[in-house]
Amino acid sequence: MGGYHAGSRAVQDLAGVRERADHVGRSLGQDIKPVAAAFLGIQPLLVVGAADPGTGRVWASPLAGAPGFARATGARQMSVAGGPPPADPLAAALATPGTPVGTIALDPRTRRRMRLNGRLRPTARGFAVTADQVFSNCPKYIQRRAGYETVDRAPGRPRRGGEMSSEQREFIAAADTFFLATVHDRGADTSHRGGNPGFVRAVSPRVLTWPDYPGNAMFLTLGNLRTDPRAGVLFLDWTSGTALQLTGEAHTTFGPDGGRTVRFTVTEVLERAAAVPLRWSAPEYSPANPEPAR
Template structure:
């Protein structure tokens, strides 16, 4: 039985990669290999996405000392952390929720995707996995973390990006995107490129190129059946987290993609709500070593978030 739902299969067919997607589907399983369990135990962060009661999709980052992510069984993960007050995922994860997660180690460019159902525990969350698989290391910028004592600020909530946030998004080299199918099964994915690969066209419009990937089309497959999506833009230098929710549309026209170096498709995102929390995470990261796979992009002005 294929691990892909009808939206993923439709996206794979549109991209002409059905055979390749079928070949790599053997990587998807419900149990964590031994090497993946060891990898999780070493990590200080993960990104998690889910859908709220209104159907909006959000993504956030959870952090802790290495060991805060523990594989307690072949298909069970416990996380000794939960979203802080003001985080858009806090009310969602206070009860059972279908979640998508991605755990990245920027220093080695390794990553693991995890999908399943989360339930709150006394220490954080327990996730019963339905899918677990590794991803390719392309487009991950190499960084090293350091921990800085911090107190989260009061979240700024609004219907669109501020001028400062537009400038920040315009020079981002990394963001995360969460999507979900019609049944609420969520997925969280990484997007990376040279600074400026994400374009802020206005306070309510973002666009990014889709580069060559693993042929699974998990994100695009969800968007085939459900256009709602959530973005997480971390400020690696300050620990500020910028959460954005809205809708995404994939532009499959190759003529449009041809105008952007390295792009195979373009994605247009409409912002409907923004939450920004300063000092949301104590992890601050070093200046990045950009991936050699990143296609070139024109230089653009911008700034870090306070």
């Protein structure tokens, strides 16, 4: 399958799912189909992952706007109006022509998600991405939120550090969703991870761990990490709009029972209060969520 590189193939073989991956991989395309374009056009949130061109560190950043701010403007092009604030760690990457980016639009109202990966070019109103991969995933592990409202918020001053504070670790312990940006020699990808609160753990001020729940068998994310451990993690407070962004390296451990655990070591932390002008309703947890290990 042309959409898989050696890292994904290696993880598929370790998991014994190559045949299934070949079948599922047929969904990897370059065109934005009409149903995907319609889905994208009604989303108020887009998460973008990329490597900062100056430091090489990988980050995941939230972008928000009125529905239509991110939209398909061609069979293989997505255009985004606006961009991140200057303090965002991806501000330079999203202004650099040719930057490989991975994007994900996730709709908690319908438990649907769409990923579009490609190359970026700045535009007068924001940026555009020429798609290399466009695909949707199943609703597994997405928490349903019935709706949202747009809130007029003044973003707080960014707080930077080299490790997580006790308050940030508590924030993570209560999280039911996060986004994970990864890269490889041909591009970037941003994926979603979800579970009941407690599924991701801050085991120390500089280390996160989480189980890799069974998914679509493509192993795009773990495949990327196998060839390049750089990664970015984004946690959102779906009520207050706070964004907690971490960059570092992630490695996967395969257990004797076939289970997988990811260990993420933090290099830098950035917290921005009121970063997203959206207030979502309380979650209804996905019935697919396993109970977190104690």
